[in-house]
Amino acid sequence: MRCPSNIISKASASHIGGDQMLDRKQCNSGPSNTLFPILVPEKHANQFPFLSGGFVHASSVSLSLPSVAKKAKARTIIVKLLSTAGTGFFYTTRRPRTTAKLSFMKFDPRANQNVLFNEAKINRPN
Incomplete structure (x- = not known):
């Protein structure tokens, strides 16, 4: 050798x-x-x-750490239900990510009656 x-x-x-x-x-x-x-x-x-x-x-030797795996998306999301009476009153609730947008009748205390609530976008500060 x-x-x-x-x-x-x-x-x-x-x-x-x-x-x-x-x-x-x-x-x-x-x-x-x-x-x-x-x-x-x-x-x-x-x-x-x-x-x-x-x-x-x-x-000379690279000891790179494995990249951190991204978290999976949640199966449920939080949505804002806004009153159609125009009072600005809203509820927040959770719904499955895969279903259609929510809309249903619920009590609006500012209008003092049951009104239709539609799903709206939640504005979050960055």
């Missing part, structure tokens, strides 16, 4: 014990004494630079 050209000349204490220098004879003696194996063939090293046997810098 051939020595990679990018091996370091001094190993850490955890690899070979102490502050010993590596020599190329150890690397050429066979796979059992190889301290830094090559994980990717050299012809593919440019496609996988983080596996080529060299040091990996924090700036």
Whole structure:
């Protein structure tokens, strides 16, 4: 097995014990004494630079978090029921998102009678 050209000349204490220098004879003696194996063939090293046997810098590896999933739309929505008597009185209620617009008779206290209430858009400040 051939020595990679990018091996370091001094190993850490955890690899070979102490502050010993590596020599190329150890690397050429066979796979059992190889301290830094090559994980990717050299012809593919440019496609996988983080596996080529060299040091990996924090700036070269992307640790992007998965994008946060969007919340699903609610099955019910809040709607405003506006009086057709023109008094400006309204009720708010919930209805299923898939049904048609609501309109029904209900009591309007300003007109002091039952009037038709139609669904209107809720104006929310941004």
